[in-house]
Amino acid sequence: MPVTRAVPAAGPRETIRQASTAQILAAAERVFAARGFHGATMAQIAREAGLPKANLHYYFGTKERLYRAVLEGILSLWLDRAAAWITPARDPGTALAGYVRAKMADSRDRPEASRIFAGEVLAGAPRIRDYLRIELRRRVAAHAAVIEGWIAAGLMDPVAPAPLFFAIWAMTQTYADFAAKIEVVLDSRPIGPAEFAIATETVVRLVLQGCGIRKPREGDRT
Amino acid sequence: MPVTRAVPAAGPRETIRQASTAQILAAAERVFAARGFHGATMAQIAREAGLPKANLHYYFGTKERLYRAVLEGILSLWLDRAAAWITPARDPGTALAGYVRAKMADSRDRPEASRIFAGEVLAGAPRIRDYLRIELRRRVAAHAAVIEGWIAAGLMDPVAPAPLFFAIWAMTQTYADFAAKIEVVLDSRPIGPAEFAIATETVVRLVLQGCGIRKPREGDRT
DNA sequence: GAAATTCTTGACCACACGGTCAGGTTGGGC
DNA sequence: GCCCAACCTGACCGTGTGGTCAAGAATTTC
Structure with missing residues (x-):
């Protein structure tokens, strides 16, 4: 019968497989984040x-295939995050502030995932280069077009879209990727909610004010 | 022995030691950057x-000692870079723009060094934690005081110093650390001088404008 | 209920790694 | 010219690694 696979109806076999793989x-994710591939x-x-x-090895075959499986989950989350916020229908203030806040929240909630991705790219992305070449480039091109539209409409200063995205990714992910450095600078305490909020708003401010966007919309949180 | 020493530099014992260790x-530096510790x-x-x-092994004993030796060279360069620019005698526009441009140049000229450091911090800085705890924290505290001074003097908006530094480090080093990602997004070409200049000015703009500094001084390049 | 299929697991490789060492070579001091 | 210390290096070793396998335990199918 046309049983939809989307929400599997938990036969013992399937449940076991899902539970084990999960x-x-x-x-x-934990171990790769802590020690690298x-x-x-x-x-x-x-x-x-x-x-x-x-x-x-029964479920994933090789170490590399397991590693890839972990990475793919991370990437699809991030790409969807950008697609959800950077749309021509929004004004740049809402969109960029929302995107930055969402990305900061991701860094807070899944820092290990971020670190694995960072490590992979650091080494030259040898295992996901092809994926990035196709998927990431396509998405960035789309987002760049949206930015150009906002610039043409006079909603923000003429800022080069690609460097702008690199800057946003760098600033938001640095709180996950380089948490060790940040903790050390901030007195060896893990960063708390209050500091995290300040950090978020600092990044939002740098982006919006840096792009000459006048009205940051405070209501648009994740 | 058909092998001629790559750097003969015919001289006394000391020259041999220096040439070999160098x-x-x-x-x-190349291998650690490409593949991690x-x-x-x-x-x-x-x-x-x-x-x-x-x-x-004759010269460095163990793999870890060799790795540490590589890291130490990098760190001292960066710390001095910041100390040279972030001084109370300068106005914030000159200082921050100069610092950002110097840091961007470092990312261009010694990307491998930057990547090794990034990889170390990603893993929780297990091998340089103590060094960071003492040296880095001390320096950041000093720079933060300078920033606070500028804010008190009305030369810039009240921006939290620590997140500001995290943002600057993130944005400038991303061009070295995540070069693979950037190349992929930018059509699989390594980034050229023109694009690098645009990227630099984008970061400078985000920092200065984001901090409410009105007059970026164009003359202060590295 | 028995055959087929999927899952589980301890024991077991082949091998690549960091590190060692004994013996040789080179160069400076006298 | 001789000696000593610094330097060099091929060959070797113990350990830890990713991966395999065969035999057994579940679960489903007929």
Whole structure:
């Protein structure tokens, strides 16, 4: 019967598979984030997941395929995040402030995911280069067109779109990627909610004011 | 022995030592940047340096000590860079624009060094945590005081100093650290001088305009 | 209820890695 | 010219790694 696969109706088999893979992926995200691709070991991921090592290989085949699976989840989240905010229907103040705040929230909520991606790109993105070349470039081109539209409509200063996005990504992800540095500078405490709010608004201010957008809309939070 | 020493520089004992260590450090910087601490192998660094593996151990003892030696050179450069620009004697426009441009130039000229540092911090800075805790924190505190002074003098908007520095570091180093991502977005070409200039001025603009500094001084380049 | 399929797992490789070492070579001091 | 210390290096080693496998336990299918 046309049973939709979207919300699987949990037969024991399927449930086991989903539970195991989810457990493995979560453990892999933690370990890969902490030690990088080469530094992470399958044995450590297995221990963290509470499963024997051979089980990981049963579900994911190789270390590299497991790593890729972790990365793909992260990327699709981020790409959708941008697509949801950077649309021509919005005014630039709402869109950019909303996007920055959403991205900052991601850095707070899933810092490990961000770190894995950062490590991959740091090494030259050897394992996801093709994916980026197709998917990321396409999306950035679309967002750049939206920015150009806002500029043409006089809604913001003429700012080069690509560097603007690089700057936004850099500023927002730095709170996840370089948390160790930030903690050290801020007195060895993990950053608290109040400081995080200040940081968010600092980034929003730099972007909006830096782009010559006059009215940041405070109501548009994630 | 058909192998001629790559840097003969015929001279006393000391010259040999200096030439060898310099050669090893340069090779190590390349390999560590490309593959990270765990991914790099002593054999590969040795090959890159044109020396037998045992030679590296003769001069540096262990892989970790070699890695530390590479990192220390990078850090001292950056700390001095900030100290040279962020001084109370300057006005904020000159100082911040100069600092940003210097940092951008560093990212252009020594991207591998930047990537090694980024990888270390990504992993939680396990090998330089103590150094950061002392040296970096001290310096940031000093720079923050300078910023506060400018704010009190009405020379710029009241911007939280720490997040401001995090943002500047993030934006400038992103061009070295995430070069692979940027290349991919920009049509798979390495970024050219013209694009780099645009990127630099975009960052300068975001910082100065974002801080409510009215007169960017164009003359103060690196 | 038995055959087929999927899942689980301890034991086991082959190998690449960081590091060692003994023995050789080179260069400076006298 | 001789000696000593610094330098060089091929060959070697123990460990830890990703990955395999075969045999057994579940679960589904007929």
